[in-house]
Structure formats: structure tokens, C-alpha cells
Amino acid sequence: MFKTEMIKEESGDLKNQFSNVLDGLKNKMRSVYHERSDINELGIKRGMPPFVMREIMSVNPFSAIIPKEYGGLGGDVKESIALMSAASYESLALSLTFGINMALFLQPVIKAGQPEAKVAVLKRFIEQQNMGGLMITEPDFGSDALSMRTSFVENDKFAHLKGTKHWAGLTGWADFWLLTARKDTGEGRLARDLDFFICDVTQPNQGIVVEEFFENLGLYQIPYGRNRIDVQIPGVQKLVPEKSGVKLMLDLLHRSRMSFPGMAMGFIQRMMDEAIEHCQKRFVSGKSLLSYDQVQQRISQLQSYFTTVSAYCVNSSKKAGLINDLSMAGIEANAVKSLSTDMMQSASQTLLQLVGAKGYKLNHIAGRSTVDSRPFQIFEGSNDMLYSQISESVIKLMRKAKQGNLLDFIKSFELTANAASLVKDLFNFELDFNVPQRKLVELGQILSRVISLEHVLVLSDKGFSEKLIDGTVSHLRQEMQTLLSSFNVNNETKVIEDYQSNSDWLMYT
Numbered sequence: 001m002f003k004t005e006m007i008k009e010e011s012g013d014l015k016n017q018f019s020n021v022l023d024g025l026k027n028k029m030r031s032v033y034h035e036r037s038d039i040n041e042l043g044i045k046r047g048m049p050p051f052v053m054r055e056i057m058s059v060n061p062f063s064a065i066i067p068k069e070y071g072g073l074g075g076d077v078k079e080s081i082a083l084m085s086a087a088s089y090e091s092l093a094l095s096l097t098f099g100i101n102m103a104l105f106l107q108p109v110i111k112a113g114q115p116e117a118k119v120a121v122l123k124r125f126i127e128q129q130n131m132g133g134l135m136i137t138e139p140d141f142g143s144d145a146l147s148m149r150t151s152f153v154e155n156d157k158f159a160h161l162k163g164t165k166h167w168a169g170l171t172g173w174a175d176f177w178l179l180t181a182r183k184d185t186g187e188g189r190l191a192r193d194l195d196f197f198i199c200d201v202t203q204p205n206q207g208i209v210v211e212e213f214f215e216n217l218g219l220y221q222i223p224y225g226r227n228r229i230d231v232q233i234p235g236v237q238k239l240v241p242e243k244s245g246v247k248l249m250l251d252l253l254h255r256s257r258m259s260f261p262g263m264a265m266g267f268i269q270r271m272m273d274e275a276i277e278h279c280q281k282r283f284v285s286g287k288s289l290l291s292y293d294q295v296q297q298r299i300s301q302l303q304s305y306f307t308t309v310s311a312y313c314v315n316s317s318k319k320a321g322l323i324n325d326l327s328m329a330g331i332e333a334n335a336v337k338s339l340s341t342d343m344m345q346s347a348s349q350t351l352l353q354l355v356g357a358k359g360y361k362l363n364h365i366a367g368r369s370t371v372d373s374r375p376f377q378i379f380e381g382s383n384d385m386l387y388s389q390i391s392e393s394v395i396k397l398m399r400k401a402k403q404g405n406l407l408d409f410i411k412s413f414e415l416t417a418n419a420a421s422l423v424k425d426l427f428n429f430e431l432d433f434n435v436p437q438r439k440l441v442e443l444g445q446i447l448s449r450v451i452s453l454e455h456v457l458v459l460s461d462k463g464f465s466e467k468l469i470d471g472t473v474s475h476l477r478q479e480m481q482t483l484l485s486s487f488n489v490n491n492e493t494k495v496i497e498d499y500q501s502n503s504d505w506l507m508y509t
Helices: 002-035 050-057 061-065 077-090 092-112 115-128 245-281 293-319 330-355 365-377 383-401 406-412 437-461 466-487
Strands: 132-135 151-154 158-166 176-186 195-200 209-213 225-234
Touching: 002 050, 002 061, 002 077, 061 077, 061 092, 061 115, 077 092, 077 245, 077 293, 092 115, 092 132, 092 176, 092 195, 092 245, 092 365, 115 195, 158 176, 158 195, 176 225, 195 225, 195 245, 245 293, 245 330, 245 365, 293 330, 293 437, 293 466, 330 365, 330 383, 330 437, 383 406, 383 437, 437 466
Parallel strands: 132 176, 151 176
Antiparallel strands: 151 158, 158 225, 176 195, 209 225
């Protein structure tokens, strides 16, 4: 009994400490973005004034993801999601900075780092507010990460890595990098598996040369670029995966994708709040915009996004902890990442449409948000690719179970079983497994919404707003119906490469 009371008391103390961190973050953002400067102006300039990150990092936000034994607040994933959500309400670039540090660097280091290196790294994050990032992507190998050419040779003291990486967020900023490379087995051959190394750029022989900073479109506060890797990493800084480097990478990426709702949550809520406020105050022909039916439809769509992403956050808080191996969770992780980021872009487009001409400025939240949210549909896996992978995985499961009827599969599949009763009129048909790629993408979009409906129903059972749930169910069903109509249309049009022939309209006037 005494031990249980001690645990409860410690848990309550850590919860209070996190509340202080979260409140401190919100106060600091209000100060740096609205009192000491203007986020609408900061958001269109390259880089970030030093005082902004200094003030924000002074509340030690990354302590939330660090376990107690290393001086942190426990490493509960729901707390990292809450921090990203709070940040994205004010700045999508800041939220992504949090996501890079927590999901792409700290979590894999905590899970697979060697004890000596882990202690040193986490100590600097706690005491010196250091930052870290991840380098996987190479100029010739984007989504095809397993073909990367960055290689290493090693001896009993260090590993020598050589190669080129690009599009790593926080290029030139981070104190630490997780570098991925394949072992050079001789005669120009590289191992099929890959390895992860912690690179400390403050140490001799671990400096990374930034060959070029990119003029990235949007997210101006985060630097991206091309990096030349020629570093010697001590053996203790090599990650030790439980199974293989590929499994570690999948676990890392799937956990990160399950964390995307944290960045989507605050952002979508901000788009919704801005839209409601604008439409309440803006009058056209003597009526507020909010009284128009089309406007009602648009904002109710934003509210369905808000509800769906809320459901994602609850689900990820339960499933995305480090104790779980997510290497095989591709269907759910891909659905959550793809649909949440599609919703982000759609939400910003809706706000821009409602605000009108004045929103078509980078220093207006509508215009800036449209540009800033667009790359989320691309990085960590292009959404078209992820939707296609969802379909391929589902078809593989259906073949294995010898199920041809899509409704039968949805009823029996863990991620969609409860939602099946609400969509049985839509999915009672035989699925042709020989699906062209363009249809795989559409099918993935449809299945992602069924999975989302499942998450929304779980949220409903927990007592979430019944009105928001009902509206979200209606919107998700409508989207599924629209996508199914497209999916069932046979369109095999191909690119006409010599289209210039007989295609000059002036000839026909």
C-alpha cells in the first residue's frame, strides 16, 4: 500500500511539473511571438532570432520526453504530443522543430542508445538545452532510403562515415545528429542493413560541412540544406537495435508518423478559430459570413478535422510509447500521418478561401499556413506513396485470409472492426486485387478514413462532444462515398509525350 501511494505521489508530482512546462511554453510563445515581436513578420523571414529559441528553450520542453532516471519528466508520449500541439497553434515551424528533436532524435536514442552515450546526450539536453536531428535522405535516394550510399568502415575505436545527406531539418543548427549509413563490405559493396550513429558536431572529427542552405518554400524559420558527411564516430555512439537497423528505422518512422497528430492538432484548431472569428465579424450583404450555408459547410469540415485529429492524439498517446515496437504498424501509422497532413493543408486552404484577398499574403496567417503546411504531405513519406502502401498491405492481408469481400475484411480487421457497421452499405463488394497504382492511392485514402472513423468511435466512447462526433461521422462517410465513386470509375488515361502534334488551338480558330 505504501509503495502504491509513493508511486501515485511521484506520478502526480511529474504531472504537475509537466503542467508547469506546458504553461511556461505558452507564456514564452505569447511573449516572443506577440509582445517582443510579431509572428506574422517572423514567419516570413529566414531563420529565427536567437532570443526566440533561447526564451522557448528556457522552459526545457524536451525534458518531457526524457525518462526520470536521466533527469526528465518520464518520457510519456502524450506529453510530447501536447507540446507539439501547443507549439503548432502559434508556429508550425516551432512545432516541427519540437517533433524533429523528440520523435526523430531523442526517442530512438533513448530506445537504442548505448548507456554511456545516452547519459551524456540526455544530460546536455537537460542542462544545456541542446538540439538534435536525423539525417536519412540523400540527393539520389529520397523515399528509397534502403538504397542510401552513405557508408562506413569501422575498427575497435570508431566508425568512419562518408556520404551526402540533404533536407534534414535544423541543418547547421543541431548539436547532435542521428546519421544513417550502410557498412562497406569491400569492393564497392554495401551491406543490406543500415546502422545509426550519434554524431556530436561539437567534438573533433565529428563536424558536418553544410555545402548549401536551401531556399525552402515555407517553414522559413527551419534551415534545410545539403550536408557533406566525413566523420569519425566513437563506437559507443552507435545505436544498438533489438533486431536490425531496418526494423529500428521502421519503428522510428512509424512512431514519428503516429506523432504527426500533435503537430496537426494545434494547427487545425488555430485554422478553425481564425475561420470562426473572421466569419462572425465579416458581413456581406448585411449578413455575417457565418450565416451562409456554404460557409457553415466549410467550417463544419474544419470541426470534423479537429475531432478526427483529437481521436488520433488519444490513440497515439496509448500506442506510440517507446515500450511498443511499431516496426510492423505501417498501416495505422501511414493512415494517421497521411490523413492528418492532408487535413492540415485542406484546413489552411479553407481559411484562405474564407478570408479572401488579404489572406493571400505571407505575413497573414492564412497565406503563411498554406505554404507552411504543404511540405507535411511530402516529408517522412509522400502521402501518395503511403496511401499506396496501405492498400498493398491490406490486399496482402486479404489474400492471406482468403477474403475477397472488402466489407468482410473491414469487419474482421482490428483497425476497422467497430467502424464496419457504419459503412456496411458502402463496402459490400468484391475487391479486384489487380489494382493499378492510381487506384491503390485512392483505396488507401478510403481505408484511411475507415481507420479514422474507428478512432473517432473510440473517442466518442470516452465522452467527447457528441455534436462534434456526429458531424465528423457524417463528413467521413461523405468523403468515403466521393472517393469510392472515383475508385469505381475506370480511368486508364496515359501521358501523351508528343502532345504538341495537332494541339495548337490557334490552328482551329
